[in-house]
Amino acid sequence: MPEAYERHLVPVFFRPFAADLAARAAALQPLTVLELAAGTGALTSALLTAVPTASVVATDLNEAMVTAGSARESRADWRQADAQELPFEDGSFDLVLCQFGVMFFPDRAAAYSEVGRVLAPQGRFLFNSWGPLASHGFGAAFQEALEQSMPEGAPSFLKDVPHGYTDPAVVAADLAIAGLALATTVEITLDGVAESASSVATGFLTGTPVSAAMEARQDAGTIRASVTQKMTALLGTGAVTAPMTATVYTAHHQV
Template sequence: MAVAYEQYLVPVVFRPFAENLAAKAAALRPGRVLELAAGTGALTSKLLAAAPSAEVTATDLNEAMVAFGAARVPAAVWRQADAQRLPFADGAFDLVVCQFGVMFFADRVAAFAEVRRVLGAGGRFLFNTWGPLDTHGFEVALQAGLERAFPVDPPRFLATGPHGYADPAVVVADLTAAGFSVEEEQKLTLEGRAPSVADLATGYLTGTPVRAAVGERGDGPEVRAAVVEEMTARLGPGPGTAPMMAYVFCAAA
């Protein structure tokens, strides 16, 4: 999954937002940075380039992702960690960042409280979360492909997972409940560019939890063919472009 995610999805879907988040992080002039849900290091590498004097510790719950990320971005310190039980001392960092990970935290208020605990006085929590599914052109096409392949019981992971934390008022309320003061809330739309729509479909079907949802329903070559055909009908064979909307938050401890 890590290889497919890095090869097919990171350049198209995640790198544009990583560049934006890294630039915002660098403007805060951090010394000690903790990254949560770092995955394969899409944001990690951009952080190190944008803020070369910062000490970056990258974490992920998935040990395979940590191993892959450590090999890909060795300049960061990598550790396996649960965001709800961070293995770091109080006040150990002055910036915590997270790219498209907070929506997967089982208890977001508890995780945010842990983030606040490991931040020093005046520290910042900078992160992004996807907007509603219908604001992400690539994933609208993917969902249509899944519904074509499984007309009776299509996977709903996209709506409930990546796009399941898309109300900024709820995010702000959770941050406030954890003791944060929200300094910035930005609605950001960037354009993704996929050289090959078929490869993008492969990335989603093999490099994300969509893989498990499809497998539960009977994976096979006909599923990929149906998804690719529907995505191609909507986006073209490639290069294909689509808008992607997210919310970016910066909160102070």
């Protein structure tokens, strides 16, 4: 999964938003940074380029992602870690960063409590999450193609998880439970550019948990071909561009 994720999804989905989040982080002039759900290091690299003097610890729950990320970006200190049980001392970081990871935390209040614990008194928690699936041109096209190819019941992973945490009021309430206050909320839309619709389809089918649903089916090859064909029909041939919307949040300790 890390290889497919890095090859097909990171350049299209994550690098544009990594540049945005890294610029916002740089404006805070952090010295010690903890990154959660770092994946293969798209944000890690952007951050270290934007703030080369910062000390960055990059973490992910998935050990394979940590292995891949540490090979890509050696300037950071990579650790396998559960965001709900962080292995760091209280008040260790003046900035905690997370790009498109909070949606995957099983207990967000617990994870946010850990963020508050390791965050310095005047520190900031900077993170983003995807908007509704309809606001992500590639994701919406993939889900439509998947549902057409699996009319008996397509996996709803994209709708339920990556695009299932879209209400700032819910985010603010989760943060408040953990003793954090939401300071800013900014919705942004950036364009993703992919080499082809086929590449994006491959990324979704092999670089996300949708791959598990495919592996269990004898007709997986037929479904993959159908999804690829339908995504190409929806997005076009050759290089393709689509808008992607996300919300950027900044939080801090409650006063």
